[in-house]
Amino acid sequence: MKNLKLKSARAAKDLSQDELAKICGVSRQTMSAIEKGDYNPTINLCISICRALDKTLDDLFWEE
Amino acid sequence: MDMGRSMGVAIGVMMGLVICVCVFKAVNTNKKIKTEYDERQLLVRGKGYTIAFYTVIVYEALMMILTMSGIEFPVQDYILHVAGIFVGCTVLGAFCIWNDVYWGLNNDRKKYIWVIMGALALNLMLAAGAILNGSLMEDGKLGMPMLNIMVVIMLFIIMCEMLIKHVMDNNGKSEEE
Numbered sequence: 001m002k003n004l005k006l007k008s009a010r011a012a013k014d015l016s017q018d019e020l021a022k023i024c025g026v027s028r029q030t031m032s033a034i035e036k037g038d039y040n041p042t043i044n045l046c047i048s049i050c051r052a053l054d055k056t057l058d059d060l061f062w063e064e
Numbered sequence: 065m066d067m068g069r070s071m072g073v074a075i076g077v078m079m080g081l082v083i084c085v086c087v088f089k090a091v092n093t094n095k096k097i098k099t100e101y102d103e104r105q106l107l108v109r110g111k112g113y114t115i116a117f118y119t120v121i122v123y124e125a126l127m128m129i130l131t132m133s134g135i136e137f138p139v140q141d142y143i144l145h146v147a148g149i150f151v152g153c154t155v156l157g158a159f160c161i162w163n164d165v166y167w168g169l170n171n172d173r174k175k176y177i178w179v180i181m182g183a184l185a186l187n188l189m190l191a192a193g194a195i196l197n198g199s200l201m202e203d204g205k206l207g208m209p210m211l212n213i214m215v216v217i218m219l220f221i222i223m224c225e226m227l228i229k230h231v232m233d234n235n236g237k238s239e240e241e
Binding site for chain 1: 102103104105164165167169
């Protein structure tokens with residue numbers, strides 16, 4: 001399932017996948033796979049994504 | 065192989081390792097020898113290593129059965145074993161490229177491609193030289209220069225797959241962003 005919340009939070013920060021990936025220390029392809037729902041990141045990576053986008057884990061990764 | 069030639073090969077392998085270390089330091093952006101990967105890349109590469117491992121096992125088992133059946137190959141025995149390593153490396157490389165885990169986080173892709181093209185050209189020249197001066201055969205079987213031909217084939221497959229993947233990624237990039 002696509003992570004649209006992550007995609008929109010990234011767009012709101014005006015960051016490209018590549019820029020966000022560099023901040024989080026992963027490859028652009030990994031960031032793309034997370035957004036597309038092809039890869040479930042570890043909690044450590046989730047936290048670094050949240051920190052980079054000033055969001056909480058609930059905001060980006062909790063499904064209602 | 066005689067003692068002198070074995071020593072020559074061993075020294076050549078050691079020289080190759082030293083050159084590899086220097087090249088890795090030069091082509092990695094943070095000047096480290098080891099390539100760094102993120103968590104997804106490590107996970108997918110693990111699957112790649114598993115597939116490559118089983119490929120080599122199947123290859124060696126097949127070669128053992130064929131050799132025991134008395135089938136003669138037109139290549140020296142050591143070439144058959146090295147071919148297994150090349151098959152495993154090609155499978156791993158192809159799997160990694162296809163799953164976007166070939167390039168590490170600290171790799172300078174342009175420099176790496178130049179290194180691959182240089183290795184391809186060098187091995188191609190050595191193979192062509194061996195064919196032209198007739199040293200391709202050893203005791204009526206394909207010998208040492210066959211290694212150069214196998215390297216050329218492996219690098220050619222890897223370069224072709226990189227090109228195909230690059231074209232595919234460029235087509236899909238606009239949709240992702």
